[in-house]
Amino acid sequence: MRVLLSLCFIASASVSNFAQATTAKQTSHAEMDKKKAVILAKQTIDGKTLKITEKTDFYTVRILKSDGHVVDLHINKKTGEVKKD
Numbered sequence: 001m002r003v004l005l006s007l008c009f010i011a012s013a014s015v016s017n018f019a020q021a022t023t024a025k026q027t028s029h030a031e032m033d034k035k036k037a038v039i040l041a042k043q044t045i046d047g048k049t050l051k052i053t054e055k056t057d058f059y060t061v062r063i064l065k066s067d068g069h070v071v072d073l074h075i076n077k078k079t080g081e082v083k084k085d
Helices: 002-028 034-044
Strands: 048-054 058-064 070-076 082-084
Touching: 034 048, 034 058, 034 070, 034 082
Parallel strands: none
Antiparallel strands: 048 058, 058 070, 070 082
């Protein structure tokens, strides 16, 4: 009886972990919005956000750095990859 209960517990824990992993993959593949793009850009370069431009495949986030330089970052909508212009 104890063995059967242990097997049921292990099986339910495995199913739960699989469901969490599937949900995490689905949310990571969701298309990015402007707020997430700004967050990613600010994690890459600290500064004040000046402008956000939306294109078909990416967002362009213009950031004013503390030293006065302006930097444009391109954030891919599907992958979240950040590229410096």
